[in-house]
Amino acid sequence: xxxxxxxxxxxxxxxxxxxxxxxxxxxxxxxxxxxxxxxxxxxxxxxxxxxxxxxxxxxxxxxxxxxxxxxxxxxxxxxxxxxxxxxxxxxxxxxxxxxxxxxxxxxxxxxxxxxxxxxxxxxxxxxxxxxxxxxxxxxxxxxxxxxxxxxxxxxxxxxxxxxxxxxxxxxxxxxxxxxxxxxxxxxxxxxxxxxxxxxxxxxxxxxxxxxxxxxxxxxxxxxxxxxxxxxxxxxxxxxxxxxxxxxxxxxxxxxxxxxxxxxxxxxxxxxxxxxxxxxxxxxxxxxxxxxxxxxxxxxxxxxxxxxxxxxxxxxxxxxxxxxxxxxxxxxxxxxxxxxxxxxxxxxxxxxxxxxxxxxxxxxxxxxxxxxxxxxxxxxxxxxxxxxxxxxxxxxxxxxxxxxxxxxxxxxxxxxxxxxxxxxxxxxxxxxxxxxxxxxxxxxxxxxxxxxxxxxxxxxxxxxxxxxxxxxxxxxxxxxxxxxxxxxxxxxxxxxxxxxxxxxxxxxxxxxxxxxxxxxxxxxxxxxxxxxxxxxxxxxxxxxxxxxxxxxxxxxxxxxxxxxxxxxxxxxxxxxxxxxxxxxxxxxxxxxxxxxxxxxxxxxxxxxxxxxxxxxxxxxxxxxxxxxxxxxxxxxxxxxxxxxxxxxxxxxxxxxxxxxxxxxxxxx
Numbered sequence: 040x041x042x043x044x045x046x047x048x049x050x051x052x053x054x055x056x057x058x059x060x061x062x063x064x065x066x067x068x069x070x071x072x073x074x075x076x077x078x079x080x081x082x083x084x085x086x087x088x089x090x091x092x093x094x095x096x097x098x099x100x101x102x103x104x105x106x107x108x109x110x111x112x113x114x115x116x117x118x119x120x121x122x123x124x125x126x127x128x129x130x131x132x133x134x135x136x137x138x139x140x141x142x143x144x145x146x147x148x149x150x151x152x153x154x155x156x157x158x159x160x161x162x163x164x165x166x167x168x169x170x171x172x173x174x175x176x177x178x179x180x181x182x183x184x185x186x187x188x189x190x191x192x193x194x195x196x197x198x199x200x201x202x203x204x205x206x207x208x209x210x211x212x213x214x215x216x217x218x219x220x221x222x223x224x225x226x227x228x229x230x231x232x233x234x235x236x237x238x239x240x241x242x243x244x245x246x247x248x249x250x251x252x253x254x255x256x257x258x259x260x261x262x263x264x265x266x267x268x269x270x271x272x273x274x275x276x277x278x279x280x281x282x283x284x285x286x287x288x289x290x291x292x293x294x295x296x297x298x299x300x301x302x303x304x305x306x307x308x309x310x311x312x313x314x315x316x317x318x319x320x321x322x323x324x325x326x327x328x329x330x331x332x333x334x335x336x337x338x339x340x341x342x343x344x345x346x347x348x349x350x351x352x353x354x355x356x357x358x359x360x361x362x363x364x365x366x367x368x369x370x371x372x373x374x375x376x377x378x379x380x381x382x383x384x385x386x387x388x389x390x391x392x393x394x395x396x397x398x399x400x401x402x403x404x405x406x407x408x409x410x411x412x413x414x415x416x417x418x419x420x421x422x423x424x425x426x427x428x429x430x431x432x433x434x435x436x437x438x439x440x441x442x443x444x445x446x447x448x449x450x451x452x453x454x455x456x457x458x459x460x461x462x463x464x465x466x467x468x469x470x471x472x473x474x475x476x477x478x479x480x481x482x483x484x485x486x487x488x489x490x491x492x493x494x495x496x497x498x499x500x501x502x503x504x505x506x507x508x509x510x511x512x513x514x515x516x517x518x519x520x521x522x523x524x525x526x527x528x529x530x531x532x533x534x535x536x537x538x539x540x541x542x543x544x545x546x547x548x549x550x551x552x553x554x555x556x557x558x559x560x561x562x563x564x565x566x567x568x569x570x571x572x573x574x575x576x577x578x579x580x581x582x583x584x585x586x587x588x589x590x591x592x593x594x595x596x597x598x599x600x601x602x603x604x605x606x607x608x609x610x611x612x613x614x615x616x617x618x619x620x621x622x623x624x625x626x627x628x629x630x631x632x633x634x635x636x637x638x639x640x641x642x643x644x645x646x647x648x649x650x651x652x653x654x655x656x657x658x659x660x661x662x663x664x665x666x667x668x669x670x671x672x673x674x675x676x677x678x679x680x681x682x683x684x685x686x687x688x689x690x691x692x693x694x695x696x697x698x699x700x701x702x703x704x705x706x
Contacts, residue, residue, distance in 0.1 A: 040360075040361045046070075046113060048120050050073075050413070052430065057353055058084055059353075068086050069115045071100070071106055072091065074093065103134050117142075126336040127154050132147040142360065152307045153307065157175050170329055182219045189240060196241060197276070200233060207233070209276045226238055248271045250269050250271075250318075251270060253338070257359050261365045263365055267285050268340055269281070279382045279464070280467060281381075282343065282378060284374070296317055313333055316332050317329060317330060342409060347375065377435060378432060378441060379432070379433055379441045381431050384426050385459055395535075401602045402418065412430070413429070424662060456611075462492040466489040466493055467482075503612070508552065508583075509596055532613065542557055543556050544556075546561075633687050634659075634668075635662070643655050643658070647676060654669060655669050668694075678694070
């Protein structure tokens with residue numbers, strides 16, 4: 040069966056990834072895209088593109104009829120679903136096949152058997168694979184029935200979307216008081232992300248490890264595994280660090296998991312790429328594993344297996360879809376060295392992983408590692424989709440070296456314009472417990488210090504001074520120059536989240552510059568190499584010597600941002616305006632506000648309501664996740680300023696609160 044033109048029913052990174060293999064195999068490519076994605080890199084890289092009217096996932100990437108129509112109009116003869124969106128929707132697979140296209144994925148019946156996690160657990164139980172204790176939860180269940188069922192499962196537990204994946208539609212529950220709200224939120228998120236609000240309950244096994252087995256099947260009855268990946272380090276129940284081999288997995292446990300995964304795969308006549316996921320626990324008696332789910336698609340973390348085995352899994356998918364046998368038998372599949380992948384997100388770990396939107400002014404990852412990305416310098420990160428920017432992957436001879444190389448590559452990468460989790464990822468990769476392989480699923484709960492930047496004061500000062508120098512035109516009168524020697528040239532910078540501000544004072548002299556950051560002691564710097572392009576080019580280099588130590592820095596100045604990289608640390612700074620900007624509207628418009636742009640999905644209060652500190656006022660959906668805007672103090676609702684379905688910008692005030700009548704502190 041020939042495949043001449045593939046349409047990828049997805050967006051961003053995975054679309055570019057499929058295109059890369061398709062081009063190598065001489066296959067033409069088609070992209071579908073929403074209106075907001077019209078200028079995205081994956082669209083420009085396609086041979087043909089078709090716009091899907093609208094911006095939300097439901098309007099575009101989840102719209103089966105529009106995607107099938109786009110395939111017809113573009114002349115595609117095959118459809119690859121990528122991951123997420125419709126990739127595990129059996130009705131979509133059936134529609135693709137019925138329309139006469141080649142489906143690059145498992146048979147619809149196999150997808151259906153595993154797509155709903157509740158049904159998948161029943162099949163795993165029939166195959167005698169141990170299950171995590173849990174329970175089904177009917178859509179019609181009352182609040183009291185929900186609480187009673189949770190009490191039977193036991194706490195802590197997880198509420199999980201039956202049709203979901205990727206951490207969407209999932210909530211952790213520690214006690215009965217949290218149950219009703221958690222179930223409601225999980226159902227809403229599952230409906231939005233997957234079109235199915237069904238959720239179920241699962242006991243949360245703290246201290247366990249999340250380990251998955253990559254499997255492949257062909258239409259000739261052959262089934263193989265490509266070993267395991269460990270994905271235990273997660274935030275919001277979504278993986279951020281993946282690696283292989285799993286550092287603490289016993290050989291006997293691994294072999295038993297391979298056998299369970301391939302047996303389950305064979306039992307549903309599986310064809311294509313899939314992943315069987317397990318939780319692994321260990322006590323005095325040894326390791327035990329429990330079935331979680333099977334993902335009937337290519338995983339986000341498939342590059343880990345590709346690097347470890349030297350195989351192209353997208354090529355395997357295409358060949359199997361063409362009717363070919365698996366390229367290799369089980370005994371011919373080998374792995375070499377160690378691979379670690381991290382997911383780089385536009386989010387702030389220190390502020391509850393708050394996602395960030397806007398223009399990614401600078402994005403340049405160190406070429407020493409593999410980068411799979413859907414963005415580039417100048418890309419717009421919208422509130423409509425997941426905030427992942429890239430997957431960065433290092434493959435080395437051993438685990439310690441892989442972690443060191445990956446952390447170093449992140450430090451040497453230039454990123455500016457948005458808050459990212461880069462510093463947190465570097466902290467994880469260099470943490471002693473991570474290096475020792477002590478990585479349970481509650482790793483980040485045990486190490487909250489890894490969520491904040493660990494930049495030392497000396498490096499911080501050096502980067503701020505370099506940023507200030509880079510803003511001084513070479514061969515010209517410096518910006519803010521003064522003819523009074525006692526007063527320095529002033530530059531003001533803020534961190535990406537605008538939570539901290541720094542003032543840098545530069546006093547130029549014949550042999551260098553004396554710099555002072557805020558109220559710190561002034562230090563003398565010798566500028567031994569000042570790139571002549573500083574005044575004309577956004578990219579430049581600078582060498583600074585202080586106390587006999589020279590640092591060589593790479594600098595990007597773009598769109599009001601400065602990115603600094605010197606091999607030991609990487610920072611980005613927002614250049615504060617010299618004068619206050621009073622054009623921003625009514626400064627008195629204060630109150631509880633939206634953290635990011637998004638759509639209001641729930642309004643929980645009305646004028647006249649009395650609210651207490653921490654009470655939810657409105658719910659905002661952004662980047663496929665829910666965000667609750669809460670009251671900071673006890674108050675009375677004077678006015679509600681937003682409505683359900685309204686699209687709002689970041690920092691939009693949603694409710695006007697006043698102090699309760701009779702409050703002794705009131706004027």
